[in-house]
Amino acid sequence: MKVEFKVNDRKHSIEIEPGELLVETLRRLGYKSVKHACDTASCGACSVQLDGNPVLSCRTFTAAVDGHEIKTVEAFSKEGELSAVQKALVEEGAVQCGFCIPALVVTAEALLNENPNPTEEEIKTYLNGNLCRCTGYVSQNHAIMKAAELRRNSASVPAGNQGELS
Amino acid sequence: MDFVFMIPNTEEELKTQLSEPGSFLMTGGTDLLVKVRIGKIKPKRVVSTIRIPTLHFLKDKIDEIVIGATITYSELMDFKPLIKNFPLLYDAIYTVGSPQIRNRGTLVGNVVNASPAGDGLLALYLLNAKIEISDGSVVPVEEFVTGPGQTALPSGEYVRAIHIPKYDWSVHYFEKVGQRNSMTISIASVGWLIRCKNRIIDEFRIAYGSVAPTVLRLRDVEEFAKGKHIDEDFTHSISKMVEERVHPIDDVRGSAKYRKILCANLVYRMIEEGTKC
Ligand SMILES: Cc1cc2nc3c(=O)[nH]c(=O)nc-3n(C[C@H](O)[C@H](O)[C@H](O)COP(=O)(O)OP(=O)(O)OC[C@H]3O[C@@H](n4cnc5c(N)ncnc54)[C@H](O)[C@@H]3O)c2cc1C
Numbered sequence: 554m555k556v557e558f559k560v561n562d563r564k565h566s567i568e569i570e571p572g573e574l575l576v577e578t579l580r581r582l583g584y585k586s587v588k589h590a591c592d593t594a595s596c597g598a599c600s601v602q603l604d605g606n607p608v609l610s611c612r613t614f615t616a617a618v619d620g621h622e623i624k625t626v627e628a629f630s631k632e633g634e635l636s637a638v639q640k641a642l643v644e645e646g647a648v649q650c651g652f653c654i655p656a657l658v659v660t661a662e663a664l665l666n667e668n669p670n671p672t673e674e675e676i677k678t679y680l681n682g683n684l685c686r687c688t689g690y691v692s693q694n695h696a697i698m699k700a701a702e703l704r705r706n707s708a709s710v711p712a713g714n715q716g717e718l719s
Numbered sequence: 720m721d722f723v724f725m726i727p728n729t730e731e732e733l734k735t736q737l738s739e740p741g742s743f744l745m746t747g748g749t750d751l752l753v754k755v756r757i758g759k760i761k762p763k764r765v766v767s768t769i770r771i772p773t774l775h776f777l778k779d780k781i782d783e784i785v786i787g788a789t790i791t792y793s794e795l796m797d798f799k800p801l802i803k804n805f806p807l808l809y810d811a812i813y814t815v816g817s818p819q820i821r822n823r824g825t826l827v828g829n830v831v832n833a834s835p836a837g838d839g840l841l842a843l844y845l846l847n848a849k850i851e852i853s854d855g856s857v858v859p860v861e862e863f864v865t866g867p868g869q870t871a872l873p874s875g876e877y878v879r880a881i882h883i884p885k886y887d888w889s890v891h892y893f894e895k896v897g898q899r900n901s902m903t904i905s906i907a908s909v910g911w912l913i914r915c916k917n918r919i920i921d922e923f924r925i926a927y928g929s930v931a932p933t934v935l936r937l938r939d940v941e942e943f944a945k946g947k948h949i950d951e952d953f954t955h956s957i958s959k960m961v962e963e964r965v966h967p968i969d970d971v972r973g974s975a976k977y978r979k980i981l982c983a984n985l986v987y988r989m990i991e992e993g994t995k996c
Pocket residue numbers: 593594595743744745746747748749750751752753768788814815816817820823824825826827828829830831832836837838839840872876877878879902903904
């Protein structure tokens with residue numbers, strides 16, 4: 554069957570098997586940052602954004618995303634520059650083997666869009682489906698707190714003196 | 720995976736496609752696809768409900784809310800009347816899996832999956848929810864679920880919606896005990912609803928998960944509690960009754976003995992709750 558969907562703003566129009574899973578399709582299209590790991594919806598390493606919300610691509614049929622938008626980690630670095638979340642992860646030493654990191658970024662970006670000022674507890678809760686076997690999560694939580702602050706500061710840069718106009 | 724995947728656009732198409740032998744319904748797929756993956760079920764066809772507009776709705780009526788079959792946990796948690804009228808259900812589904820699971824999984828899937836550990840299901844038992852089936856019948860959730868993984872859903876039919884009657888409770892409580900804090904299946908879970916004034920109970924409901932073949936409402940405990948003062952003595956009596964009534968099994972998550980003690984002890988959270996009314 555034929556499906557059409559966007560990945561990181563790029564349109565794909567492809568033939569798929571009806572029972573094909575999104576993780577398989579994405580990897581076939583070259584998005585290898587999406588990891589095929591536990592395959593039982595437990596580890597979170599295959600997380601992608603579906604219309605802005607994190608989902609598990611290992612438990613999502615490609616046929617079901619026809620007409621929708623997918624984002625993988627590649628969507629968040631613009632012209633080779635890392636996003637605030639990615640930079641903070643590097644700076645806080647939150648990346649060791651790196652296997653879980655693409656999906657972690659995808660999930661953390663969704664969290665900060667929903668909730669620009671999360672508490673550490675809210676971060677832990679939101680990321681509870683993204684397992685990491687290296688870091689123990691502390692450095693990752695710190696990194697996301699830091700990224701949230703960076704994003705808030707850059708968003709609040711005044712865009713001209715609107716106050717005087719009104 | 721060796722099966723045909725169908726995505727009907729209307730309920731009529733859904734019904735036709737479901738009538739073929741070997742067809743399985745799927746909404747979020749968070750239970751179904753895991754079972755397919757581990758080889759527990761081998762479908763010939765998987766029929767998805769997600770494109771059917773008439774199953775995707777939320778209604779806030781005077782005396783009830785109605786949740787359409789394809790509403791995800793995340794959509795439900797964003798629905799303001801839920802947290803206002805049914806904070807117990809909100810608390811229960813907040814513990815389901817992770818955001819990734821809640822963005823796809825549904826309450827209807829939780830009901831039809833009929834696990835004694837279903838967190839949404841436990842809240843629905845307490846709230847006297849009713850299940851609307853495609854043949855037009857509306858069945859109390861306690862009758863709909865007939866055993867572990869078993870329901871009274873006639874073959875070829877599907878669930879259209881869940882109805883939850885509104886009622887004012889003074890106190891609501893939900894707790895799940897698992898082997899870890901997140902992404903956990905309960906070793907035991909408990910929920911209660913209390914209507915009370917000056918610590919005197921007017922109405923009481925209590926249910927346990929993961930301690931019997933289905934979620935368990937303890938009706939005689941509920942009767943016993945009526946008119947009682949919430950204090951330590953009361954909690955001791957309830958705790959004893961609970962210990963005698965739950966009948967858990969040994970499994971990978973915990974022993975039957977541990978579960979019994981756990982259920983009895985969870986009741987003591989109520990002492991604090993009593994101060995709220
Ligand atoms: C990692 C992980 C963590 C989880 N954590 C929890 C948890 O903490 N607590 C908990 O309670 N559950 C948990 N679950 C289980 C699961 O997410 C829920 O039971 C979910 O609510 C199922 O909904 P779904 O839409 O994905 O159902 P599906 O998988 O699509 O379907 C489940 C069952 O319902 C049937 N069905 C689906 N739609 C209909 C319909 N409209 N009419 C009739 N039958 C239908 C299917 O045929 C299937 O038998 C977890 C699952 C995973 C993978």
